[in-house]
Amino acid sequence: MNPDTARIHDQGYRPFKGKLGSVRTRFWPIAVNELRLSFRNKWFKRLLWASFFPLGVFSVLVLLRHVMESMLGPSQVWQNFWRTQLLFAVVAAYFTGRRAVGEDLRSGALTLYFSRAVDFRQYLLGKWLAVALSMGGVLLGPGLLLLVFSAAMDPDLPLSVALSWGAILIALSLLFALSAGWVVLAISSLAGRGRAAGIVWVVVYFASSAAAVALSSALNTPDLVSLGIGDGSMRLANELFSQHADLATCMLSLAGQVAWAILGALVVLLRLARWRRL
Amino acid sequence: MILEFDVIGHCNNLNQHYGAFLALKGVSLELQAGCTGLLGNNGAGKSTLLKTLLGQLPVQKAKVELLGMDPAVEPLKVRQRVGYMPEREVYFPDMTAVEQVAFCGQLSGMSRSDALSRAHESLDAVSLGEARYRAVDGYSTGMRQRVKLAACLVHGPGLLLLDEPTSGLDPEGREMMLGLIRDLAQDRGLSIVLSTHILQDVERTCDWLVVLAEGQVLYSGARKQFQAASGSRLQVKVKTGTRTMADLLRDAGCKVDVRPGDPVLDVELEPGVERDIVWTVAKRAGLQVRRLTSSEGSLDAAYARIMQEHGDGA
Numbered sequence: 001m002n003p004d005t006a007r008i009h010d011q012g013y014r015p016f017k018g019k020l021g022s023v024r025t026r027f028w029p030i031a032v033n034e035l036r037l038s039f040r041n042k043w044f045k046r047l048l049w050a051s052f053f054p055l056g057v058f059s060v061l062v063l064l065r066h067v068m069e070s071m072l073g074p075s076q077v078w079q080n081f082w083r084t085q086l087l088f089a090v091v092a093a094y095f096t097g098r099r100a101v102g103e104d105l106r107s108g109a110l111t112l113y114f115s116r117a118v119d120f121r122q123y124l125l126g127k128w129l130a131v132a133l134s135m136g137g138v139l140l141g142p143g144l145l146l147l148v149f150s151a152a153m154d155p156d157l158p159l160s161v162a163l164s165w166g167a168i169l170i171a172l173s174l175l176f177a178l179s180a181g182w183v184v185l186a187i188s189s190l191a192g193r194g195r196a197a198g199i200v201w202v203v204v205y206f207a208s209s210a211a212a213v214a215l216s217s218a219l220n221t222p223d224l225v226s227l228g229i230g231d232g233s234m235r236l237a238n239e240l241f242s243q244h245a246d247l248a249t250c251m252l253s254l255a256g257q258v259a260w261a262i263l264g265a266l267v268v269l270l271r272l273a274r275w276r277r278l
Numbered sequence: 279m280i281l282e283f284d285v286i287g288h289c290n291n292l293n294q295h296y297g298a299f300l301a302l303k304g305v306s307l308e309l310q311a312g313c314t315g316l317l318g319n320n321g322a323g324k325s326t327l328l329k330t331l332l333g334q335l336p337v338q339k340a341k342v343e344l345l346g347m348d349p350a351v352e353p354l355k356v357r358q359r360v361g362y363m364p365e366r367e368v369y370f371p372d373m374t375a376v377e378q379v380a381f382c383g384q385l386s387g388m389s390r391s392d393a394l395s396r397a398h399e400s401l402d403a404v405s406l407g408e409a410r411y412r413a414v415d416g417y418s419t420g421m422r423q424r425v426k427l428a429a430c431l432v433h434g435p436g437l438l439l440l441d442e443p444t445s446g447l448d449p450e451g452r453e454m455m456l457g458l459i460r461d462l463a464q465d466r467g468l469s470i471v472l473s474t475h476i477l478q479d480v481e482r483t484c485d486w487l488v489v490l491a492e493g494q495v496l497y498s499g500a501r502k503q504f505q506a507a508s509g510s511r512l513q514v515k516v517k518t519g520t521r522t523m524a525d526l527l528r529d530a531g532c533k534v535d536v537r538p539g540d541p542v543l544d545v546e547l548e549p550g551v552e553r554d555i556v557w558t559v560a561k562r563a564g565l566q567v568r569r570l571t572s573s574e575g576s577l578d579a580a581y582a583r584i585m586q587e588h589g590d591g592a
Contacts, residue, residue: 016434020387108368
């Protein structure tokens with residue numbers, strides 16, 4: 001085209017002619033955005049990689065099962081594996097949960113969310129899902145790989161047992177994501193600054209275990225240890241992965257986990273009371 | 279999206295409470311397509327009205343409609359078709375401008391790829407260049423205002439609700455923002471509700487006007503009509519007898535300013551009084567008019583008058 005006759009294109013505003021999606025799935029971009037922001041942190045990426053290291057150690061234990069069976073049976077492998085992965089999940093929640101609600105309150109981003117076609121439930125679901133996915137990633141990812149490895153290395157392992165271990169892993173991950181996820185969101189909504197919220201979360205996680213231990217000693221009721229956020233999940237894992245699960249301990253651990261989830265959710269709802277109607 | 283309505287929204291007998299405080303008192307108005315100025319002092323109820331139109335506040339015993347929808351019943355559908363620019367400095371932390379605007383698009387239901395390309399278009403429209411790749415946390419007020427406007431435009435709304443868009447801007451930034459608003463309303467066919475307490479912003483951009491004071495609508499209609507109702511101003515110069523002419527015009531019911539040593543009289547005509555009064559008075563007194571120029575009534579004068587009337591009434 002002759003440059004003398006080339007048209008000047010208007011770079012001003014043009015109307016959007018595409019389609020807008022359903023208002024029921026707005027939680028998804030919120031969750032993905034939170035995860036995307038967390039992935040910018042190199043320590044979060046390193047944590048995700050590091051969460052697969054125990055897989056190597058426990059894979060070796062699975063290989064040596066015949067030699068070590070008297071010391072470490074399959075149940076103990078899974079129980080110890082879960083105990084180890086929980087620590088990674090706590091740190092994963094530190095990265096994704098610390099900035100979730102508090103930073104939105106501080107920067108006024110809630111006004112931006114709720115001036116869009118986003119309602120309160122979609123917002124909370126998106127925030128929780130981001131934390132849950134990050135924790136689920138470090139719990140379920142290596143866990144399912146270890147399960148596949150165990151099944152591959154042990155042709156005698158019944159399919160029903162392998163499937164039950166998989167189901168237990170998924171259930172435990174979901175339960176821990178519920179309890180820890182809501183607690184970390186609650187702390188984030190109260191703390192305001194992301195880093196402070198993250199530190200408080202780690203403190204609360206370990207303090208809840210210490211408090212549960214102290215309570216169980218004071219009342220001379222060992223089962224009350226299950227009321228700690230982490231201990232509850234660990235005791236539940238111990239019971240479910242063992243050959244003979246104690247129903248009462250399972251129920252108490254489950255109740256503890258659900259109670260933490262409800263407490264966390266209530267704090268978030270109270271903190272965001274003025275936005276709740278939206 | 280170009281709206282096909284003449285009247286884009288209305289509310290009838292709308293009340294809004296914050297606890298015991300009545301923020302809107304029986305507000306009834308119609309919003310016309312085009313640019314409407316929502317004018318009022320701080321605390322007049324402008325932001326409350328905008329939040330109600332967005333469906334962020336409950337509506338009791340009142341009829342509110344925007345773009346053919348009831349915001350209290352279908353708030354998400356209303357927000358999908360409306361772009362809202364809040365007054366406060368709000369942003370998504372740790373995000374660049376382009377990410378911010380694209381995320382707003384996604385929250386409005388756009389796919390990731392659509393949202394990203396539209397974010398660039400919207401930022402082009404508000405003339406934000408390379409700075410769009412920097413985190414918004416470090417932006418100046420003017421740049422943040424432009425990002426907010428781009429975020430407001432990204433999903434292609436038919437109606438923009440702008441809450442104090444020139445607040446905190448320097449003269450150059452304000453000029454640019456008003457230019458953008460004028461361009462969107464006049465050349466791109468978008469309907470805009472511009473909430474502000476700055477009269478000049480309304481005078482330069484809006485065809486329609488709603489005046490609020492203490493939660494009540496004092497005026498709702500065409501801006502020019504509002505200004506004309508305050509009367510118009512004339513500059514009159516007579517060959518001799520300036521003082522006599524001033525007295526005669528005062529007797530005829532006009533307000534006249536006489537500046538010492540200045541032969542030009544500044545005359546404010548009451549509503550309904552025609553400029554011919556000058557010729558009539560001059561002929562009767564035998565005075566020779568050398569110059570007669572007129573100007574439209576100013577928004578300042580009209581606003582001052584209506585506020586004074588409201589104050590007297592209260």
